[in-house]
Amino acid sequence: MRATWLLALGIAFAIAPIQGVKTIAVSSVEIPREFRRLPRPRARFDSLISSTLRTKGFAVVPREVSESIWLRLRDSIGGYYDTYTGKLIKAKVEAVHMGMLRELHARYAVDAWLHSWIDVVSAPFTGGKVKWHGAEQESGARGGLGGVLFGTKKGSIRALSLYVALEDTVGTELYEGVGGIELGSQIDGGRFVDITPGLLLVDEARNATAVHLALDPLPTRLTSRPGP
Amino acid sequence: MSSARFCCIYFALVALAGARARPSPIKTIALSPVQAPDGLEDPAPASALFDSLLAAELGQAGLTVIPSRETGAIWQHFVDSVQGYYSALTGELVQAKYAAVRTNTLRALRDRFRADAWLRPTIQVVSVRFAGGEAIWDGASEGMGGGSSGATVALSLVVTVSDTAGTDIYIGRGGIQALSKGSNVVDRSKLFRDRKRNLQAVHLAIDSLLARAGRT
Numbered sequence: 001m002r003a004t005w006l007l008a009l010g011i012a013f014a015i016a017p018i019q020g021v022k023t024i025a026v027s028s029v030e031i032p033r034e035f036r037r038l039p040r041p042r043a044r045f046d047s048l049i050s051s052t053l054r055t056k057g058f059a060v061v062p063r064e065v066s067e068s069i070w071l072r073l074r075d076s077i078g079g080y081y082d083t084y085t086g087k088l089i090k091a092k093v094e095a096v097h098m099g100m101l102r103e104l105h106a107r108y109a110v111d112a113w114l115h116s117w118i119d120v121v122s123a124p125f126t127g128g129k130v131k132w133h134g135a136e137q138e139s140g141a142r143g144g145l146g147g148v149l150f151g152t153k154k155g156s157i158r159a160l161s162l163y164v165a166l167e168d169t170v171g172t173e174l175y176e177g178v179g180g181i182e183l184g185s186q187i188d189g190g191r192f193v194d195i196t197p198g199l200l201l202v203d204e205a206r207n208a209t210a211v212h213l214a215l216d217p218l219p220t221r222l223t224s225r226p227g228p
Numbered sequence: 229m230s231s232a233r234f235c236c237i238y239f240a241l242v243a244l245a246g247a248r249a250r251p252s253p254i255k256t257i258a259l260s261p262v263q264a265p266d267g268l269e270d271p272a273p274a275s276a277l278f279d280s281l282l283a284a285e286l287g288q289a290g291l292t293v294i295p296s297r298e299t300g301a302i303w304q305h306f307v308d309s310v311q312g313y314y315s316a317l318t319g320e321l322v323q324a325k326y327a328a329v330r331t332n333t334l335r336a337l338r339d340r341f342r343a344d345a346w347l348r349p350t351i352q353v354v355s356v357r358f359a360g361g362e363a364i365w366d367g368a369s370e371g372m373g374g375g376s377s378g379a380t381v382a383l384s385l386v387v388t389v390s391d392t393a394g395t396d397i398y399i400g401r402g403g404i405q406a407l408s409k410g411s412n413v414v415d416r417s418k419l420f421r422d423r424k425r426n427l428q429a430v431h432l433a434i435d436s437l438l439a440r441a442g443r444t
Contacts, residue, residue, distance in 0.1 A: 082312070
């Protein structure tokens with residue numbers, strides 16, 4: 001009997017959302033300009049992020065909710081870009097941001113908002129392997145025996161990583177995570193060759209791994225956060 | 229029609245076509261203020277530096293230069309008339325507004341100052357791939373310190389010249405200096421200190437223009 005209770009408690013603890021954060025609102029992943037014409041990777045990452053959060057025990061408020069609130073608030077103040085420079089007006093965008101968090105909390109009982117973006121980063125490499133943000137991939141440069149015989153190349157190469165940030169409903173950051181996705185270039189015959197944007201972000205296994213790398217530490221980090 | 233008369237008409241037509249195809253020579257050029265990149269804490273000194281270098285080199289080549297303060301004031305007047313040409317909602321450029329500002333500025337430069345051309349300089353951040361420990365970009369080169377190959381970022385002077393009809397007739401680029409070497413980011417206070425490099429960037433960017441205009 002006691003063992004059954006302990007087992008039940010153990011399972012409950014493993015899948016239960018973290019105290020204080022039960023419901024998370026998500027936004028659509030922001031992707032670099034060169035990939036914006038490709039709707040599939042964006043939808044795929046959105047879906048992977050939501051499903052990963054659910055498996056970790058969180059209730060997820062879909063991206064459409066936070067996005068519609070954001071756009072309504074943005075339009076209500078006539079936009080937040082300076083018409084002379086095209087740059088963001090920080091005070092205005094912050095007003096929209098905080099207004100959205102307040103509304104998510106009041107109308108949808110949201111405890112935290114998760115936003116995510118994909119960035120191009122510079123990943124260091126030595127020889128054939130590139131390791132960055134938990135991911136690993138062959139660079140195309142010589143490594144192993146070839147490196148020993150002909151010299152090892154080292155330097156940095158273009159790569160893509162997924163970043164996530166979670167904040168509470170007053171804008172305090174609770175968590176930041178990152179996971180390497182894949183290389184944006186390869187070394188071919190001693191030269192860097194960019195991979196066609198259409199061929200990037202389509203490897204389902206790599207995308208899923210990046211989401212896990214970015215989100216897997218989330219429950220542990222939230223439980224280890226000191227209380228108020 | 230006699231063959232001699234036919235030949236005369238033929239050569240006159242060829243000469244007329246040639247005159248139309250050849251761009252009119254540049255005598256007076258309007259210089260816009262140098263646009264510096266966002267990352268600089270205080271872009272004014274860098275803008276002023278390249279502004280004076282460009283004005284001096286163009287002047288020495290025998291061109292009449294309409295100073296950047298005049299060109300900048302005209303541009304600003306037309307930007308104010310449309311209350312800026314970026315969208316407040318998206319931050320993107322509104323093409324129709326931008327085109328109106330550009331056309332009106334060109335017209336004013338031509339009518340008030342008899343400008344033949346308009347030169348718009350920018351300092352841009354460019355990504356540079358390097359190998360063999362040396363980065364080479366836009367005609368410039370610089371040692372990278374550590375790391376035999378990889379990617380870095382650097383500054384380049386880019387000039388675009390339009391004729392009075394608004395057609396871009398020239399684009400020139402000159403590398404200035406690298407912004408990082410290996411993992412070391414160059415201190416912002418040490419940028420644009422090398423007078424030789426600065427002047428070389430100006431020459432790389434405009435020498436072909438001056439040669440084309442028969443000014444070298």
